[in-house]
Amino acid sequence: MAAVTASGPAAVRGRAGLGGVIRSELTKLKSVRSTWWTLLVLVLLSIGFSALICAVIKANWHTMSASDKATFDATSTSLGGIGFLGPLVIAVLGALVITSEYSTGMIRTSLTVMPRRSVMFAAKGVVFGLVTLVLALVLSFLSFFIGQALLGDHSATLSHQGTMRAIVGTAIYVTLCGLLAYGIGVILRHTAGTITLVVGILFVLPIIINLFPSSWHNAIVRWLPTSAGDAISTTVGTNDHMFSAWGEMAVLGVYVVIVLIAGATLFRTRDA
Amino acid sequence: MIEARGLSKRYGTKLAVNNLSFDIRPGTVTGFLGPNGAGKTTTMRLILGLDTPDTGTVTIDGQRYADMAYPMRSVGALLDAKAVHGGRSAYNHLLCLAQTNGIGRKRVDEVIGLVGLADVAKKRSKGFSLGMGQRLGIAATLLGDPAVLMYDEPVNGLDPEGILWIRNLMKALAAEGRTVFVSSHLMSEMEHTADYLIVIGRGQLLADCSMQEFIERSSGQSVRVRTPQAEDLGRALTTAGGRVTPDGYEVLSVQNMTAEQIGDIAFESRIRLHELAVVRASLETAFMELTGDSVEYHAAVPAAMVGGA
Numbered sequence: 001m002a003a004v005t006a007s008g009p010a011a012v013r014g015r016a017g018l019g020g021v022i023r024s025e026l027t028k029l030k031s032v033r034s035t036w037w038t039l040l041v042l043v044l045l046s047i048g049f050s051a052l053i054c055a056v057i058k059a060n061w062h063t064m065s066a067s068d069k070a071t072f073d074a075t076s077t078s079l080g081g082i083g084f085l086g087p088l089v090i091a092v093l094g095a096l097v098i099t100s101e102y103s104t105g106m107i108r109t110s111l112t113v114m115p116r117r118s119v120m121f122a123a124k125g126v127v128f129g130l131v132t133l134v135l136a137l138v139l140s141f142l143s144f145f146i147g148q149a150l151l152g153d154h155s156a157t158l159s160h161q162g163t164m165r166a167i168v169g170t171a172i173y174v175t176l177c178g179l180l181a182y183g184i185g186v187i188l189r190h191t192a193g194t195i196t197l198v199v200g201i202l203f204v205l206p207i208i209i210n211l212f213p214s215s216w217h218n219a220i221v222r223w224l225p226t227s228a229g230d231a232i233s234t235t236v237g238t239n240d241h242m243f244s245a246w247g248e249m250a251v252l253g254v255y256v257v258i259v260l261i262a263g264a265t266l267f268r269t270r271d272a
Numbered sequence: 273m274i275e276a277r278g279l280s281k282r283y284g285t286k287l288a289v290n291n292l293s294f295d296i297r298p299g300t301v302t303g304f305l306g307p308n309g310a311g312k313t314t315t316m317r318l319i320l321g322l323d324t325p326d327t328g329t330v331t332i333d334g335q336r337y338a339d340m341a342y343p344m345r346s347v348g349a350l351l352d353a354k355a356v357h358g359g360r361s362a363y364n365h366l367l368c369l370a371q372t373n374g375i376g377r378k379r380v381d382e383v384i385g386l387v388g389l390a391d392v393a394k395k396r397s398k399g400f401s402l403g404m405g406q407r408l409g410i411a412a413t414l415l416g417d418p419a420v421l422m423y424d425e426p427v428n429g430l431d432p433e434g435i436l437w438i439r440n441l442m443k444a445l446a447a448e449g450r451t452v453f454v455s456s457h458l459m460s461e462m463e464h465t466a467d468y469l470i471v472i473g474r475g476q477l478l479a480d481c482s483m484q485e486f487i488e489r490s491s492g493q494s495v496r497v498r499t500p501q502a503e504d505l506g507r508a509l510t511t512a513g514g515r516v517t518p519d520g521y522e523v524l525s526v527q528n529m530t531a532e533q534i535g536d537i538a539f540e541s542r543i544r545l546h547e548l549a550v551v552r553a554s555l556e557t558a559f560m561e562l563t564g565d566s567v568e569y570h571a572a573v574p575a576a577m578v579g580g581a
Contacts, residue, residue, distance in 0.1 A: 008417035009370075009379040015341040016373045024371035031364035032357060105355035108322060109412070112349050114372040115321045115338035271323040 021114055021123035029127060034096055042089040043139065049081030050143040054150040061154060073236040074156040075166045078147020082139045083170045083233050087177035087226075090132055091198040094181035097128045099191040108272055117268045125182060125260065132178045136171035162235035165245060169232030172249065176256050177202060180225065183259035186267050202226055217241075228252035273298055273451060274420065278328035279318055280475075281311075288314040290475040291328070296453045298419065301446045303466030303483070304455035307563055311475040312455040313351065316424050320349055332420055344373035348413025349422040353405045358398030362389055362408050365397060370415050379415060387411040403434040410441070420451040427461055439465045459556035473563045483555070490558035495526045495534055498547035508541045509534060525551070 029035050054077060061069070076083075101107035114120050144167050148155035156163055180201070185194040206226050209217055218241040221227055231239065231248035242248055274296035281289040289311040296302045306312050317323040319330050321338045332340070332347055340346045356365055366380045384393045387407040392400070397408055406426060413421055423442070427435045442465055446452045456462050462469075469486050471479040479486055487493075499505050499522060506516045506524055514534070519525035526534055531550050538545050 007382065009345070009375040009415065012342065012345075012374045016343065020374045021372050024368045027364060027368040027371060028357075028360070031361065031368065032359045034359065100357060104357045105352060106357045108351060108355045109369065110372075111322060112320050112351070113344050113369045113412070115340075115343055269324075271317075 016114065016116075018119055018123055018126075021119050022127055024114075025123045025127040026131075029097065029131065032100070034100070035093065038089060038093045038096070039135065042086060042135070045085045045089060046082035046139045046143055047146060049085055050078050050147045051081075051150060053080050054078055054147040058151050058154065071236055072154060073234060074148065074151055074154055075144065075160065075163045075235045076233040078144050078151070079140060079166060079170045079233045082136065082143050082174060083229050086136060086139070086170075086174040087202050087229070088199065090136070090174055090178035091181035091202065092195055093132070094128055094178040095185040095191055095194040095198065097124055097182055098185040099189060099194055102189040103191055111272045118264065121186065121264050121267045125179065128182055129175055129179055133171060133175040136174040137168065140167045140171045140174075156235070160235065162245075166233045166235050169245060169249065170229065173229045173232055173252070176228070176249075176252050177225075180252075180256050180259055183256065183263040186263035187259070222248065223251060225252045225255050273334075274319060274330065274332050274453060275334075276315070276319070276328065276330040279315065279325050279330055280327045281314055281318055281323060281325050288475050289318065289325070292472065292475070292477055293328075294470050294477060294480050296451055296470070297468070298451040299446060299449050300467040301442050301452045301454060301465055302468045302470060303462040304453060304470050304472075305457070305459070305462060305559060306455075306472040306478075308457060310472045310563075312472065313424055314475075315472070316349070316351055316422055316453075316455065319422065320347075320351075322351075342373045342416065344369070344375065344416030344418065346416070346418050347420045347422065348416060348418040350409040350413050350426065351422075351424045353402075353409035356397050356405070356408065359396055361394050362397050362400075362411075363393040365408065366411055366415065369412050373416055375415050383411040383414045386414060402429045403431060406430060406434065406438070410438070418450075421445055421453070423452075423454045425456055426454060427456065427458060435461065459554070459559050463555040471559070471562060478562055487553050487555060487558045490553045490561050493527070493553050494551045495529060495531050496547065496549045496551050497524045497526060497534060497538075497545060498522050499524070499538070499543055499545050501543045504541065505538060505543045505545075508537050508543070512537055522546075 057077065064072070101110060110120060111117065144163075148157070158164060181194060181198045184197055185191075188194045188197070202225065206224055209220055209224060212220070222242045227242050228248040228251060231242050231245045234245070243251065277293050279289050279292040280287070292311075292315060304312050304315070314323065318325045319332070319337065321336070329336075337343060337347065360368070363380065363384065366383065367377065370376070370380050384390055387410055389404065389407055389411065392404065397405065400408065410423075410426070413423070426438050430438065439461070442452050442454060446467075454465065463483070466483055468482050469479060470477070471486070481489075496519065497505065502518070502522050502524055506518070509516050509524070509526055509529065512529070512533070514529040515527040517525050531548055535545065535548055
């Protein structure tokens with residue numbers, strides 16, 4: 001064939017699969033401005049917030065109580081930006097990866113050229129997850145080093161107990177929060193709804209639980225998705241009401257897996 | 273070759289497609305006609321697997337669409353030219369589609385040239401006119417150089433030049449032996465483009481035949497005769513079994529008779545004819561006749577207008 005359509009594409013063998021769709025999803029992610037804006041906000045917020053907190057603490061160290069000084073966690077403090085604000089920003093991107101396809105109608109075009117929906121679902125998740133993980137790792141380390149530089153005498157080093165775990169773990173936490181948003185986005189197919197729900201889970205739910213009587217709070221807190229972020233970044237002291245750092249990460253991991261399985265199932269079976 | 277067998281699809285209480293079976297053959301442009309809401313778009317969505325049929329199957333060259341090794345290299349389909357992310361440039365839009373099927377950048381450049389979007393390839397498609405958007409959508413269908421092409425209302429909202437371009441493109445694609453399946457509710461446009469017709473109404477198959485057959489089947493066919501002796505000829509034709517209606521000064525419109533019969537009768541009656549022409553019913557007439565009962569949303573003519581206001 002060809003003629004009307006010029007020379008035609010180069011020949012191939014095999015079957016269109018994950019590799020091509022991953023390249024496609026990477027192109028999609030790179031080629032819209034919202035991605036770059038979101039990532040810029042992520043960089044500014046996480047680095048800026050960490051630097052601000054660390055600088056403030058350094059300046060006010062002499063006013064802190066002895067017990068505050070004793071339990072001061074230099075690592076976790078420097079990771080506050082990426083660990084606390086990072087999930088919010090990444091959740092927006094995770095939602096947009098899928099919900100922008102529904103709001104623009106692009107999803108129908110995407111599924112027309114790649115009707116194997118599990119492949120599309122997986123490729124989107126893999127591309128978004130890996131991009132997020134790499135960026136979050138870079139930002140975690142940057143936040144740590146900038147924060148420690150600003151803390152001066154009160155800083156931690158990479159060789160301190162739990163520091164590497166906190167830095168790498170925070171990046172994983174941010175990635176899991178992003179994948180949670182992606183999964184919810186697939187289920188709801190609506191940008192505003194998805195972001196609202198994710199903000200509810202990551203930011204409002206912990207506040208509500210805090211208002212509960214302490215016996216309730218202590219029983220529930222280990223099951224919160226956000227406890228993974230708290231536990232993984234803490235290097236000084238332990239929280240008796242939580243599982244271990246990786247235990248909390250596993251709790252969040254299970255939530256993410258459940259949401260992704262539900263999302264994949266709906267994505268495969270629903271009319272587009 | 274697209275083969276649909278017993279396709280049905282229900283949305284809530286509305287039966288959108290009802291037991292549809294048809295074949296779309298290669299080498300011709302097959303028009304897909306039906307009033308608004310007849311189920312044309314739904315049928316195309318079922319072919320592509322965007323929606324799952326409640327019953328029935330549809331295959332393309334014997335395969336389910338989702339099972340094809342490289343879907344874009346077998347089928348190019350454009351259901352909605354607005355179904356793009358407007359923030360993405362035309363080039364990146366086509367690139368991300370091409371990559372899913374292992375189609376390279378060279379081919380992307382090629383189709384951009386084919387549809388005449390080279391000058392705006394780097395521009396975000398949000399600012400595109402209707403015609404440019406349609407060209408972008410068509411470019412996507414050509415990426416894989418597929419043997420089967422499907423277009424849903426491709427000329428909607430286009431200017432005459434755009435319409436002509438699409439019409440010629442479809443004919444050329446069919447002439448190369450491809451299967452071209454195109455829906456429209458613009459009858460005059462279809463009449464120029466399609467060789468074969470699938471007509472549906474309320475989700476059901478109303479006709480599956482060639483354009484010529486479809487039009488001939490309608491009762492609208494007539495012969496136009498101009499003669500200075502209109503009254504005499506009218507009498508002679510009526511006697512011979514024709515249905516004659518005056519159609520202007522010295523002009524008669526005759527149904528139920530061929531031009532040959534009319535010419536012979538005139539000759540035998542020594543009546544001079546100044547014009548004798550077969551007037552083919554338009555596709556529109558034939559379509560209206562067939563789908564009159566299956567129009568989803570009937571617009572009544574307001575009484576005041578009928579009364580002459």
